[in-house]
Amino acid sequence: MADLSFTQEELDEIERLKDKFPTAKAATLRVLWLAQNKYGHVKEEIQSLVAEALDVPKSHVHGVARFYTQYYKEEKGKFVLDVCTCLSCQLCGGYDILDHLEEELGIEAGETTEDGMFTIQEVECLGACGYAPMLQVTNGVYVNNLTKEKVDTLLENLKNGNMPEFESMAMPELEKRNQAASK
Amino acid sequence: MPEVFIDGKRYEYDEEKDEMLLQFILDQGLEVPFFCYHPSMSIPANCRQCMVKVGTPVKDRETGEFELDEDGERKIRWFPKFQTSCSTRLQDGMVVLTQESSEEVARAQKDNLEFILINHPLDCPICDQAGECPLQIQTYKYGPEGSRFEVKKVHKPKHVDLGPRVTLDAERCINCTRCVRFTEEISETHQLTIVDRGDSNYPTTGPGETFDDPYSLNTVDICPVGALTSTDFRFKARVWEMNQTPSIDITNGKGCNIDLWTRDNEVLRITPRQNKEVNDYWMPDEGRKAYERFNENRVDRPYIKLDGDNQSNTSWNNAIETFAEVLESNNPGDITIIGSPHASVEENYVFNKFFNLLGTSNAKFTPHVIPGSGDGFLITDDQAPNTNGCRVIKLDETDEQSIKATVSAAKVVIILSDDLIGRDILSSSDLNDPYTISFATNNTETTKASDLVIPITCIAEHAASYVNVDGRIQRSYPAKETKYTNRRLNLEMSEGRLDRFGTNFDNWVSEENKVDCLPIWDFLNKLGDRLGLDFKYDHSREIFAELSNSLDILSDVSYERMDEEKGVQLPIKQEEVKA
Numbered sequence: 001m002a003d004l005s006f007t008q009e010e011l012d013e014i015e016r017l018k019d020k021f022p023t024a025k026a027a028t029l030r031v032l033w034l035a036q037n038k039y040g041h042v043k044e045e046i047q048s049l050v051a052e053a054l055d056v057p058k059s060h061v062h063g064v065a066r067f068y069t070q071y072y073k074e075e076k077g078k079f080v081l082d083v084c085t086c087l088s089c090q091l092c093g094g095y096d097i098l099d100h101l102e103e104e105l106g107i108e109a110g111e112t113t114e115d116g117m118f119t120i121q122e123v124e125c126l127g128a129c130g131y132a133p134m135l136q137v138t139n140g141v142y143v144n145n146l147t148k149e150k151v152d153t154l155l156e157n158l159k160n161g162n163m164p165e166f167e168s169m170a171m172p173e174l175e176k177r178n179q180a181a182s183k
Numbered sequence: 184m185p186e187v188f189i190d191g192k193r194y195e196y197d198e199e200k201d202e203m204l205l206q207f208i209l210d211q212g213l214e215v216p217f218f219c220y221h222p223s224m225s226i227p228a229n230c231r232q233c234m235v236k237v238g239t240p241v242k243d244r245e246t247g248e249f250e251l252d253e254d255g256e257r258k259i260r261w262f263p264k265f266q267t268s269c270s271t272r273l274q275d276g277m278v279v280l281t282q283e284s285s286e287e288v289a290r291a292q293k294d295n296l297e298f299i300l301i302n303h304p305l306d307c308p309i310c311d312q313a314g315e316c317p318l319q320i321q322t323y324k325y326g327p328e329g330s331r332f333e334v335k336k337v338h339k340p341k342h343v344d345l346g347p348r349v350t351l352d353a354e355r356c357i358n359c360t361r362c363v364r365f366t367e368e369i370s371e372t373h374q375l376t377i378v379d380r381g382d383s384n385y386p387t388t389g390p391g392e393t394f395d396d397p398y399s400l401n402t403v404d405i406c407p408v409g410a411l412t413s414t415d416f417r418f419k420a421r422v423w424e425m426n427q428t429p430s431i432d433i434t435n436g437k438g439c440n441i442d443l444w445t446r447d448n449e450v451l452r453i454t455p456r457q458n459k460e461v462n463d464y465w466m467p468d469e470g471r472k473a474y475e476r477f478n479e480n481r482v483d484r485p486y487i488k489l490d491g492d493n494q495s496n497t498s499w500n501n502a503i504e505t506f507a508e509v510l511e512s513n514n515p516g517d518i519t520i521i522g523s524p525h526a527s528v529e530e531n532y533v534f535n536k537f538f539n540l541l542g543t544s545n546a547k548f549t550p551h552v553i554p555g556s557g558d559g560f561l562i563t564d565d566q567a568p569n570t571n572g573c574r575v576i577k578l579d580e581t582d583e584q585s586i587k588a589t590v591s592a593a594k595v596v597i598i599l600s601d602d603l604i605g606r607d608i609l610s611s612s613d614l615n616d617p618y619t620i621s622f623a624t625n626n627t628e629t630t631k632a633s634d635l636v637i638p639i640t641c642i643a644e645h646a647a648s649y650v651n652v653d654g655r656i657q658r659s660y661p662a663k664e665t666k667y668t669n670r671r672l673n674l675e676m677s678e679g680r681l682d683r684f685g686t687n688f689d690n691w692v693s694e695e696n697k698v699d700c701l702p703i704w705d706f707l708n709k710l711g712d713r714l715g716l717d718f719k720y721d722h723s724r725e726i727f728a729e730l731s732n733s734l735d736i737l738s739d740v741s742y743e744r745m746d747e748e749k750g751v752q753l754p755i756k757q758e759e760v761k762a
């Protein structure tokens with residue numbers, strides 16, 4: 001990869017992030033994130049770049065990057081689809097959704113489509129069991145209560161560059177309680 | 184004095200020391216199993232093996248008195264969960280139940296071990312750590328009989344060259360982070376980190392980095408399992424086949440305390456021996472390589488130059504005769520003797536004394552210092568283990584030029600264990616004219632250029648003392664036999680299982696690897712006999728006793744005291760020494 005570096009603007013931002021924490025080490029998460037937003041991944045050379053920018057040991061940045069699955073240690077597709085197959089989602093058909101996606105995109109979980117558009121990953125519980133099955137798009141929005149049709153529309157939209165909107169999910173029980181309380 | 188009750192027994196403790204419960208328990212000679220705790224590093228409390236039940240007495244808020252139960256005993260408020268003793272601070276009145284008195288605690292420790300072992304490969308039969316493995320030992324003592332986890336184990340990298348000297352088997356790792364903390368807190372190279380998570384994590388280096396820390400092999404010692412192994416020592420010997428003999432690192436001036444591990448009279452590995460005053464639990468990797476020079480490239484039987492530059496082996500009798508003739512046919516004034524910071528106090532002393540008796544002038548020596556090669560920790564600029572020892576017995580300290588000058592003016596040069604040519608102080612042509620005699624442990628440029636070479640014992644073969652850069656005198660023990668010593672007869676030598684139970688007729692005992700050499704005092708005894716000198720020392724202990732009688736600085740120092748106190752600090756001014 002040719003010539004990796006942060007721009008002056010990014011370096012200023014890194015300084016600002018550093019100042020927010022008592023130690024430079026503590027800013028590792030944020031700066032890795034900044035780097036991932038720029039490059040789309042934090043491969044080893046990017047980790048080294050981050051370590052240099054923060055002046056912390058490379059091993060430390062490497063350890064942090066490898067701990068969190070949200071940091072991509074290899075190049076991924078433009079859209080990373082994290083399909084939950086943990087207990088609740090699994091019971092509600094998480095694997096059907098995963099199979100369907102795999103079939104539609106012609107790849108398996110862990111792989112990226114040839115055009116570099118999509119990556120599918122199988123992940124554990126994302127804390128959205130209440131509206132299972134679900135998936136997350138590139139560390140961002142959740143798409144909930146999935147059906148095969150919903151998956152097809154999602155793919156269509158993404159191909160056209162339309163990210164799904166953030167969906168505020170109602171919690172029926174909580175709402176009932178709130179209503180009762182406000183009466 | 185504040186008190187704690189451990190398994191029903193009362194102990195007093197020193198509040199000043201601010202000790203943790205586990206360390207206190209260990210200090211009392213009691214035991215609680217543990218893995219991640221290390222007395223010289225920070226306490227992460229991540230292995231959870233050291234769990235004990237802890238409570239504190241209940242006090243009446245108003246009166247400040249202890250509340251008592253019906254039986255008149257103090258009421259104890261138990262902590263809601265078991266505590267990791269490594270990270271629990273002692274408190275006055277604290278009550279502790281370990282696995283010895285609480286079945287609950289024993290059960291918790293057992294269950295914890297079952298968890299730790301879920302994905303452990305249990306490959307003890309082929310693992311280097313077996314026999315000295317805390318995981319193996321604790322499992323035998325406190326672990327479950329078997330495992331309820333019959334599912335396939337998680338696999339991880341099985342052979343990773345972390346660096347030039349350390350090999351990782353990630354499957355064996357229990358993620359105690361001792362190795363990572365070592366590079367962060369002790370060697371400060373920050374070369375290691377733990378990667379990935381849950382049951383698939385293991386230590387590794389940063390991107391593009393290799394674990395070439397000059398202290399890297401210490402992680403092999405402190406790894407509580409066989410995950411980190413020494414690339415060099417791997418698969419060479421089982422620990423129970425070896426003898427362990429205390430000794431001193433001679434590769435630099437620090438004098439790290441070490442153990443020599445021998446089997447069949449070969450030193451197979453060197454590990455640090457704890458000494459708070461010198462090296463704590465650590466030693467540089469460089470010092471561990473010294474075992475090679477104890478085994479290989481040794482001067483074996485005397486060598487003599489007969490025709491031109493060709494050396495050949497000769498008998499001891501002939502060597503003594505030749506030596507004596509050279510001494511007899513030359514004026515003492517024409518003989519130069521050169522002592523060595525690489526040899527022990529005792530060797531330098533008898534060497535100097537013997538030739539002084541014949542009328543030569545005092546032995547000279549030149550320190551072997553490479554400025555800038557030290558690191559302020561355990562690696563020193565001084566390349567020799569006994570520079571201060573030569574000063575203590577008052578050899579003439581000279582610089583390199585004047586050594587060269589005296590050599591060229593002499594008719595006979597006698598050198599003790601110092602590779603003056605290899606050190607670039609002399610060139611081999613300097614030794615062309617004078618008749619050169621070397622006492623040496625190993626073949627060097629200097630022995631090659633010598634007319635007569637007398638093989639002497641190395642630190643692994645004799646008891647002798649060395650004074651380190653800080654002025655601390657410490658001693659060695661014989662660890663391997665020479666042609667003329669016997670482990671069974673020499674009560675000073677340690678015996679391992681193979682020595683005790685093996686005979687020469689067993690095919691797993693080898694009589695090879697015994698070097699044909701003598702302690703220098705033994706050789707000088709014989710030479711003295713031939714020359715009619717009053718000179719006799721049966722043991723280095725005798726030599727040291729004489730020294731201690733004649734030198735103020737050593738007056739209250741003895742082998743016994745060095746043994747008991749792991750060396751004795753001499754009143755040597757530090758500034759003088761650091762040269």
Ligand code: SF4
Nearest residue numbers: 356357359360362406
């Ligand atoms: S390799 Fe050894 S020392 Fe390092 S974390 Fe694993 S078990 Fe601990």
Ligand code: FES
Nearest residue numbers: 084089125126128
């Ligand atoms: S199981 Fe899928 S979000 Fe919890």
Ligand code: FES
Nearest residue numbers: 217228230231269
């Ligand atoms: S030794 Fe206490 S938790 Fe590891």
